[in-house]
Amino acid sequence: MKTVLEPQKDVPVFLEADVIVVGGGPAGIGAALASARNGVQTVVVEKFGALGGMQTHSMSSTFSLIDPAIQGGIITDVISRLREEGGIQRDAAAKTRHAAFTSTNFDCEVYKAMLDDMMAEANVRLLYHTTGVGAIKENNVLRGIFIECIEGRFAILGKVIVDSTGNADIAWKSRTPCMDDGHGRGPKKGRHMGFGCRFYISGVDEDKFAKFKKENPEEWTGLYGGRSLVTQAKADGRYHGYRESLIIHTGRKPGIAMIEGFNYPLADGHHGWKIEDVTAGEIDLRKQVWSTFKLIKGNIPGFENSSVEKTWTIPIFRDTHRILGEYILAEEDIYTGRAFDDSIAVSNMGPDIYGPDGEHVYEVVRPHDIPYRCLVSKETDNLLAAGATISADFYAFAADRYCAPSMCTGQAAGTAAALAARLNVTPRKLDIKLLQDTLRGQGARVTVKDMPESVLGEYETRFEKNKNIADV
Ligand SMILES: Cc1cc2nc3c(=O)[nH]c(=O)nc-3n(C[C@H](O)[C@H](O)[C@H](O)COP(=O)(O)OP(=O)(O)OC[C@H]3O[C@@H](n4cnc5c(N)ncnc54)[C@H](O)[C@@H]3O)c2cc1C
Structure with missing residues (x-):
């Protein structure tokens, strides 16, 4: 490709914060609320004029498979608040103990306004219509991001950056190792969902x-x-x-x-x-x-x-880039319901796959752990992934990109970012037990190891009954 030289210039610093959350979808919402509730200065940079990500910009106003026994903490607060504000349209989560195989639908407009309020109450600073266009990187350490908005181009400096852009925009643009294809199985290897x-x-x-x-x-x-x-x-x-x-x-x-x-x-x-x-x-x-x-x-x-x-x-x-983390969540992890010592969230979501030939497949899996290492960039310090940017193979990604796991990994990333900023350590060096205990203390479900047999048994029955039902 032909090139031209872009002149170097000093970029003014718009603000400094402890934690910068880039992208305000379900993952960014979880990350921002968790970070601010853990007592650090938090800013959200969002390309469009509202929070919600695909839930509002693409009208994916559905939380699938909500189960308070599997997810907890911020997602429970968000759904309860939506219920209080009359924003729930189909309340599967309230009708059954858990809503496995059903969906909780909500009104996008109620959601947008409610999220503005929740962010203000938590003291999260919002920058709408602002795009994170690159990272300020010294060697392998992120010091902040560059943004572009109607006022021009600026820098935001921060101690930890959560990339919750849904497509690892910040990681990709800062030349942090990302993954895209080549991690699938069988004929789908190397392919993308449409x-x-x-x-x-x-x-x-x-x-x-x-x-x-x-x-x-x-x-x-x-x-x-x-x-x-x-x-x-x-x-x-x-x-x-x-x-x-x-x-x-x-x-x-x-x-x-x-x-x-x-x-x-x-x-x-x-x-x-x-x-x-x-x-x-x-x-x-x-x-x-x-x-x-x-x-x-x-x-x-x-x-x-x-x-x-x-x-x-x-x-x-559906799938663009995601961060290459210290661990790649794998297909067998989600089917076997694997537990990890460094787990920070549990997901009951199975792969929802739109194949290259137009076919659509949803597969049932067991509740499974999401390890912290899937959120931690393998190479770049001070960078955490959340939601659809976490490190996962094709099948695990096709499952855990969904709204509920995204908000839960967001909560984990925001909590980890706040703790790392407060303790002045990199997220990689954070004490995992401290992170897990903090998450538990704030209502999050951390690992399948904590789940009662009654809950896992119910899922096991569903798994055995549905494991061969693929086409939807
Ligand atoms: C039509 C449709 C139907 C769906 N159905 C369901 C369903 O039934 N159930 C379910 O659970 N999920 C469903 N999903 C999937 C679900 O919406 C996503 O998996 C989920 O939103 C991912 O959350 P996220 O926060 O990781 O990313 P996103 O929701 O993609 O949010 C990312 C945010 O980052 C912002 N952003 C991106 N780049 C930048 C940048 N450089 N600077 C600043 N901001 C940036 C974007 O504007 C966006 O707001 C559906 C999605 C769609 C579109």
Whole structure:
């Protein structure tokens, strides 16, 4: 590639903090609240104008598999507060002891406003519309980050940086070793999951749609249906989507339907970090969405007067980069429910995989530990990963990138960052027992070793029953 010289210049320091959290998705929310609640100055740098990450910018307003026996601490606070503020739309977590295999849905707008309040209450400093564009790195030690915002380019200095960007943006841009592909098994090795999205339709007559579904049980099962409609539209060249059926959620807000099930598969050599692939994916997803909307509006009773209410700010780029940590969480760890001495969070999530050929597979696993070493960069000091940036192979990543494990690894990263900043040690040197005890003291679930047999037994039964059910 041809190059030009960018002139060197002094960059003003915008602020100094103990902990800098880059990215305000579920992982960044967990990290920021944990860090500030542990008594250190904490700043969140977020590219868009609200917290929530994909939960709000991409309308992934679902906490899957919430189970207070598995996750605890900040995620419990967040869900309880959402409940208090009337922001929960489907409260699976409250209906059963745990909500394994069900989802807790919430209202993105209530969530955004509530998170602003929670951050203010915890004394977290927020910088919205601000992008972390690089790291200030001396040898292998991070001293802060460079940011760009409407006021210009600045530096933020800090003792520990949590990269919760969902794509290891800070690590990648600071030439910290990252992983992407090549850690999968079998034919998926070296491949990437594609991009995805959801969209909302308003003006829906839900009663009419429900009646239609009831009268057509051969076509509709719960959320899934419209099979012959899709087959015919595909044959006529009127449908641009990869699924054989439609997925339509109603009952979240009156008159609103949420449509999902879109995928832009990535062929070999195409990636979520290549801007031309990203642009092509955006355009293709929009085509999928509009052909789906036209199909629904023109053919399904209840949608005659509907319109597209909302699409995403960013689609889901399922896997881009993640930090290469001191340990790579592996496929066998999550299937066997492995315990680790340095565990900092537990996950009950299985791999949710969108394959290169458009197939979608969800696999059930056992509750498993996430070791602290998956959060600690193998080479760079003062850098911690959280959420979708943790060090994991293809399958473990496909599971633990989800919202609940992301918020829990965020809580662990924020707590570790605060302790390291307070004790003036690098996160790598932090006493793991101190971290685990601090997390336990703040309500987090730290390891499967702490779980009662009754909880693990229940999951074991589910695992045995579902382990061969792959396709969803
Ligand atoms: C359509 C869709 C459906 C989904 N369904 C579910 C579901 O049902 N259940 C579930 O649990 N999960 C679901 N997910 C996945 C889930 O949303 C993600 O796995 C989760 O949000 C990851 O959390 P995170 O905090 O690690 O990253 P993200 O949510 O990606 O957050 C990262 C944040 O960092 C910001 N950022 C990125 N780079 C920078 C930078 N350089 N500087 C500043 N800020 C930056 C981004 O703007 C973003 O706010 C879905 C996702 C999508 C899009």
